[in-house]
Amino acid sequence: MTADSGSASQLPRFRPGDRVLVTQTDPAGHTRAPRYVRGRVGSIVEQQGDQVLPDSAVGANAELSPQPVYAVRFAAGDLFGDGNHSVTVNLWETYLEAADP
C-alpha cells in the first residue's frame, strides 16, 4: 500500500531541475508509468516522498521498500506535438534515467 516516508531506504538520484528520460518500456505486468510520457524527456519539479513501486509490489518476491517518486514536468509540445501547456506527472525513480541536458 502506501509508503511511510520515514523508512526511506535510498538517497534520491535526481534533484529539482534535472532533465530526465522516462524509460521506453512495455512491461507485461502492472506499471504506473503512463504511456503518453514513455520515452519522453521532462524536468524534475520536486520529490514526492518515497513510495512503494507498484510494478514489483505483488507476488512471491514482492519488493516493498519505498523509493523516491518525483513530480516531472513535460512540455505539451514534447508530448503531443502541440499545445502550450505543461503536464506534471508523478513517476517512480525506477521509471527514470538521466537525460542529456
Place this chain on the structure above:
Amino acid sequence: MTTQDTHDTNDSEIAAEVRQLETVLEERGIVDGTELDTIIDRFVTTASPANGARVIARAWIDDDYRQRLLADGNAGLGELDLSSGGLAGHVPFRVVENTEHTHNVLVCTLCSCYPIGLLGASPSWYKSEAYRSRVVREPRAVLAEFGLHLPEDTRIEVWDSSAETRYMVLPRRPAGTEDYDETELAALVTRNGMIGTAAV
C-alpha cells in the same frame, strides 16, 4: 454494443469480482469485514468538499498558513484536523496554487485517484475516459467546455496523480471579498474549483 453498454458491463463485472475477492479474503481471515465496513462508512460520511473549502478559506485569510500549506500539504491539513489519508496509512498531499498567470487542473489518467476525504466522492466526469484522455492533451478546450474560458496568456498546468500523492487546487480568491470571514469565503469554494475545472 454502444460504448456505454460496454462500460456498464465492465463496471458490473468488476463489481462482482471485487465482491468475490472480498468474500474470499474474509473467509480466510485476511480482512475483517466489520472493520472494513467501519472504515469505509467513516470515510464516506466524513468525506466532503466542505473540508477542502475550509482549507481554501483559511489559506485566503491567513497568508502564513497559505505558505505553510503550499510547503507541506499534509502538515497544513493537520493544522485543521483534516487528513488526506484514505483507508491505509500516509497519503502525500500537495496543494497547487492558481495565480494571475497560471491555472492548475487535476486528473488521474491511469484510473481516477482523487482526494475523496477533502472533496467527497468524485464526479462521474472525472472518472470518464473522455476527461482522463483529453485534459492532458487539450486542457484549454476541456476547461472551456466546463464554462471556464482562460485568457490566452494564462499558462495551464495539468497535474496527473499517477502515484500516491493526492492533489488539490487552491483557487484565486475572488475580488470584492476583502471583508468576508472564513465561513463566507468557504461558501464561495466549489468542488470543481478545487479540481481546476472552475475558477473558484
